[in-house]
Amino acid sequence: MPSSPNGSGDSRAMRESMLSAAHAKALAAIVGEAFFLQSEADRYAYARDRLPYGLFRLRAGDLPGTLPSAIVIPADEAQLVEIVKLARREKIRLIPFGAGSGVLGGAISICGEVIVDLKRMNQLLEINETDCTVTVQAGMNGGHFEEQLAARGFTANHLPQSLFMSTVGGWAACRGAGQVSSRYGKIEDIVVGLKAVLPDGRMLEVRPVARRAVGPSIKDLWVGSEGVFGFITELTLRIGHKPEVQKGVTLAFPSLQSAMDAMREISQAEGRPSVMRLYDEEESRQRTEGMALFAQKPILAILQFAGPKVLAEAEETLALGICAAHGASVATNEPYDHWQLARYQSYSIKWQTADYYMDTVEITGSWTALPKMYERMREAILGLQPGAYFGAHWSHIYPEGACQYMTLRLPPQPQQQALELHHKAWDLLQSICLELGGSIAHHHGVGIFRNEWLRAELNTGMDMLQILKDGIDPDNLVNPGKVGLRAPQGAVSLAPRSVA
Ligand SMILES: Cc1cc2nc3c(=O)[nH]c(=O)nc-3n(C[C@H](O)[C@H](O)[C@H](O)COP(=O)(O)OP(=O)(O)OC[C@H]3O[C@@H](n4cnc5c(N)ncnc54)[C@H](O)[C@@H]3O)c2cc1C
CATH class of the missing domain: 3.30.465.10 (Uridine Diphospho-n-acetylenolpyruvylglucosamine Reductase; domain 3)
Structure with a gap:
């Protein structure tokens, strides 16, 4: 049952489509009846993306935001322009929708918007x-x-x-x-x-x-x-x-710091392996079970060299030389092969269906800050409650720093308690990141769930974004309330709230 804007759990108002019959007819006339959806089932299907908080609420029979008022699926740019012009004239709120795989709630309706699904524009x-x-x-x-x-x-x-x-x-x-x-x-x-x-x-x-x-x-x-x-x-x-050659190498490092130093030096030496993945001890253990080498050298890294043969070979020589200088040994390639096989799979379903509260948070840190960030963030999450899980890896590596990608998990427990702890976990990670000079998001975006920490990073840049938004969208019609921008009055807030 979706919640009302005041979070009371009374869903009646938000179950009703906010579109007038005349507006529904006008939208359907632009795209054709088959591509205008307004049944309750369709509206539920488009009511959330892959924001984990949305899934937690769904498991409890709730929604993260509101039901969208309708879904409209234009065939081409001309139809899209007509939809947008109609919306502007009639003050209908719209949300651009790709495939709904976003994990920060960017495509979630918060005040009965109309979803504009762009998947027919697919050539x-x-x-x-x-x-x-x-x-x-x-x-x-x-x-x-x-x-x-x-x-x-x-x-x-x-x-x-x-x-x-x-x-x-x-x-x-x-x-x-x-x-x-x-x-x-x-x-x-x-x-x-x-x-x-x-x-x-x-x-x-x-x-x-x-x-x-x-x-x-x-x-x-x-x-x-x-x-x-x-x-x-x-x-x-x-x-x-497509690369002429592609070769994966699995490495075992004696410590996380030695592995971080090696990744940094490869990047700063202008080495650009196509894949550089480094795992903390927790995540390394899950990928190296039964491999004797990792008993002594517990940190796993995977490198892939690809491109023209002559370049890939030179990069391999450079990178493996740096790794050896930091005490790494080359291991057998099972972890690399497994990563290759599973690289497009989503793992979270196992935990989510078992009622765990699992999420991922990615931030960017400088090489100077990353070791401290990692330690403080790990301690903060493990200290939340017994049974809390924390693991991290670094797989987007730059000369100046890297993305730290963290997986957190809280055990099954009463929903309200879990939502509050889940929010606390986010607050701790984003606040430590800000304190140590990082960026609160490396590639998942802001959506709506990161709104509350954005100003601390962008400072007056946030005012520039709001002025721009107000200038090109004075009625706040297109994806309102996202990326830290002002939400319409009465919109649902995604703060933890009790389920009805
Ligand atoms: C299992 C899993 C793994 C993931 N792995 C990665 C990863 O490796 N790297 C990564 O970067 N992300 C990853 N993501 C996050 C997500 O897939 C990406 O953010 C992706 O780019 C979202 O694309 P989408 O088409 O699904 O967008 P949606 O979820 O539909 O939309 C996301 C946001 O973009 C807006 N939007 C979408 N299309 C348009 C458009 N044409 N014009 C204007 N606005 C638009 C929406 O309004 C919304 O705010 C992962 C997600 C999952 C669930």
């Missing part, structure tokens, strides 16, 4: 083999996109774990990172141009060129915008040739 438009770019519609599924590129001998080198359950537009909207980011960068390094529909229905184009110096980057206002500035409809991305 790969052009591969330019000379420039090594691809132009693609925003709603294309990531897995299909990579398959079509692969058929032509290319890859976009953006391979998130959620590849098959996310869209290309969603990657850009969330400022995501894939598994080969240490070599090819995050999505902001891969997107070279885009088209978008503003909240008043006007089109915007960032033309695809290698670099520019025409004022601040408009592209970067869209990459990471999470739907608050409008709808990304088309993207041009950098692509590369």
Whole structure:
């Protein structure tokens, strides 16, 4: 049962669609009856994304926000522009929706918005083999996109774990990172141009060129915008040739610090293995069971060298030399092989269905701060209650620092107590990160769940974002209340609250 805006658990108001019959008819006329959904079942299906807090509430028969008023699925840009213009005129609130794999609640309705599902806009438009770019519609599924590129001998080198359950537009909207980011960068390094529909229905184009110096980057206002500035409809991305060779190596390090030092030095020595993954002792143990070498050297790291053979071999020599200098030994390759096999799978379901409270939090820290961040965050989570779990890995590695990706789990317990502890866990991790100079998000975005910590990082930059939002969307119609921006009056707050 969904909760009301005041969190009382009285769902009646929010179960009713907020759309008038005339507005429903007008939207259906734009996309056709088959692509306008308003049944309660459809509205429930689109009522949440993969925000773990949303799942916790669902398990208790509740929702994180409200039911959306309807779902509309445009075929193309022209239909989308018509929808947005109608919404602006009639003051209908909209949420851009890719595949709903976001984990921060960016696509969750909080005041009966209409979901605009972009998945019919799913065509790969052009591969330019000379420039090594691809132009693609925003709603294309990531897995299909990579398959079509692969058929032509290319890859976009953006391979998130959620590849098959996310869209290309969603990657850009969330400022995501894939598994080969240490070599090819995050999505902001891969997107070279885009088209978008503003909240008043006007089109915007960032033309695809290698670099520019025409004022601040408009592209970067869209990459990471999470739907608050409008709808990304088309993207041009950098692509590369499928690698000539690809080789994985598994390493055992004597300590976490020695492994961190090795990853840092490889990156600072201009080595760019396509995959660099380092696990803390807890996560290493789960992946090295029965491997004698890890009894002495308990820290696991996985490296992958890929690309033109001559380059990959040189990088392997450089990287393994640095690892050896830090006491690492090369192990047999089961952990690498297992990672390769499972790299697009989602593990959380096992724990979530057993009533655990599991979540993941990713932050960016400098090499100076990371060891301290790790220790303090680990202590903070393990100290929350007996049976709390904490594990971490580092798989997006840069010369200046790295992403620390943490998995937390609280044991089954009464819902209200768990929601409060879960919020406390987030608060501890985000606050320690801020105190030690990090960024509170590396690639999952802000959505709605990170709103409360955003100003502490962006400071007056947050005011600039709000001014921009107010300027292009004065009625706060497109994805209101996300990315730390003002929510409409009466919108549901995602703070822990009791279930009815
Ligand atoms: C098991 C699992 C693994 C994951 N692994 C990764 C990972 O490795 N790397 C990573 O970066 N993320 C990962 N994620 C998070 C998530 O998959 C990404 O954030 C993804 O980019 C979201 O894409 P989506 O199409 O599903 O977007 P949605 O969830 O539909 O939307 C996310 C946000 O973007 C907005 N949006 C979506 N499309 C558009 C558009 N065309 N124009 C404007 N706004 C838009 C929405 O309004 C919303 O605010 C993972 C999630 C899960 C569940």
